[in-house]
Amino acid sequence: MCPACRERYERNPLRLLDCKEDSCRALVAGAPSVLKSLCDDCASHFERLRGYLAAMGVDAVVDPLIVRGLDYYTRTVFEIVATEIGAQSAVCGGGRYDGLIAQVGGPDTPAMGFGMGMERLLLLMEKRGVVPPDPGLLDVYVVTLGDAARAAAVQMVSGLREAGLRTDWDHAGRSMKAQFKYADRTGCRFVLVLGEDELAQGAATLRDMAAGRERKVPMDGIAGTLKAIMGEK
Incomplete structure (x- = not known):
């Protein structure tokens, strides 16, 4: 040692x-691997997380040797690496710290965060020819009802973002009414609603926030459909 x-x-x-x-x-x-010492709750949480990453198409590798330098992390920690920038390949690192806010006197609040090396990020963007887009307003906000809808939304939001649509969704488990209020505050152009009925029909409910009109749109190929609708306006 x-x-x-x-x-x-x-x-x-x-x-x-x-x-x-x-x-x-x-x-x-x-x-022995730390993965063999997980309690049932943490093991279940980790499997759900891996399922979400797979649904988003994230090429994640489980590394039981990753350790963050601070002791307040709980459950999952992570690093994002890029091979194009040499030996110092870690661009971002972080994890969950569910107990930290309570430790400093706040309410018991689930939380996560990360640190990012700006120089490494800028170098990586240069290597990949990435030009930052104009942030503008959200194109789409996804409102979900129920666990099955939330699981489907992970993949949908990821696909819409990959297609170049500025998309967000609820991260706080809000009610449907609260989600719509938040969506309205963001100034988004459209809201997509996913619930049990929408999943059964294979079609999401699309609301035009400016006009107040709703229509059903097929979930299959939804990014192309939304782009076509936006082109009409």
């Missing part, structure tokens, strides 16, 4: 997993 890991072994032993020294890497290679 290297001198640094000997020093922090008692107060933060998980940092040993992230150490780059050969002596520590040899110890970690024979250690």
